[in-house]
Ligand SMILES: Cc1ncc(COP(=O)(O)O)c(C=O)c1O
């Protein structure tokens with residue numbers, strides 16, 4: 004049995020009992036935070052338990068998840084992505100210690116598989132037959148991918164601008180794809196209406212309290228892969244702010260379970276054109292809509308749907324926020340690929356661009372231990388990657404042409 008005890012409203016702090024609670028948000032409009040019985044969690048989840056558990060998926064943390072593993076879950080190989088040392092990139096940024104949590108290795112190529120796995124398990128447990136979700140692309144390709152392995156039907160709402168590779172993934176996995184002539188925010192609202200109208204289970208980020216519960220497992224893994232030594236800073240790309248609030252909740256839950264003894268500081272990494280969380284943190288803490296325009300489509304959000312929890316997380320962690328222009332995001336894609344061999348999509352590379360700025364500005368000290376989340380694969384948006392990558396040398400298929408090219412290059 005899951006050890007979930009309540010869903011607590013982040014706005015009015017009211018506790019809703021899981022059974023009696025609405026499936027989604029509080030009556031006041033606030034998103035909900037899952038609460039656990041930590042006495043029971045501690046009896047089932049300790050360093051000793053983890054050391055002997057052969058399960059290399061996020062289900063190894065089942066006592067801290069809101070739903071039982073269920074029979075279908077064994078088919079979802081999500082979690083336990085590599086934590087890579089990044090010495091060359093660290094040197095380039097002037098940092099002593101940097102690690103990359105490489106979430107590009109997930110089944111659908113992004114961190115969203117963590118949220119998809121948990122949301123789908125909840126939907127199965129509730130006996131739902133169709134799950135719907137709005138997405139800039141990754142949440143949807145994840146949901147469609149994982150659902151394909153369980154037989155659940157999915158309906159996806161994406162903005163018209165979603166990159167072709169993400170659309171190809173979603174379509175190929177067999178989801179019904181509704182491409183909305185409008186923004187992600189409009190797709191999100193239409194999905195809310197559709198779920199009310201047709202009774203589908205709604206996976207919308209933040210609105211569904213369990214997406215955060217999936218995403219928090221990335222922090223459990225970071226802690227465990229570092230032998231329970233918590234890093235000083237964790238850098239998180241932010242659109243809706245749900246990964247960020249999930250990362251924070253992961254460390255907070257692990258500390259409450261007695262598995263770690265301190266918490267990291269969080270750096271919220273945003274694009275200048277989609278910087279609502281950064282502006283809120285620099286100002287009065289209130290979220291106001293921004294234009295939401297950036298090359299980093301996954302974090303292109305006007306009004307972040309888990310923004311309140313994200314702002315609270317950065318403040319509680321005594322962290323910081325940085326927003327960078329698109330040119331710096333493209334430069335970071337190049338730098339990350341060329342120093343560490345990791346191919347990131349623009350939203351993911353935003354973590355590196357913002358980390359660079361934060362070190363320059365003295366927000367993150369050079370001797371800090373830092374983990375950056377590389378949240379999605381560069382193969383998901385090849386058009387943007389080509390903007391960062393440059394062009395190949397085109398020659399005729401003979402040695403003379405090759406020699407001419409090499410001579411020209413040497414002269415330069
Ligand atoms: C690759 C990638 N990075 C970062 C994010 C930002 O996550 P959130 O919207 O929860 O802030 C997303 C969300 O779609 C994403 O797909």
Ligand SMILES: [Zn+2]
Nearest residue numbers: 012015029031
């Ligand atoms: Zn409330």
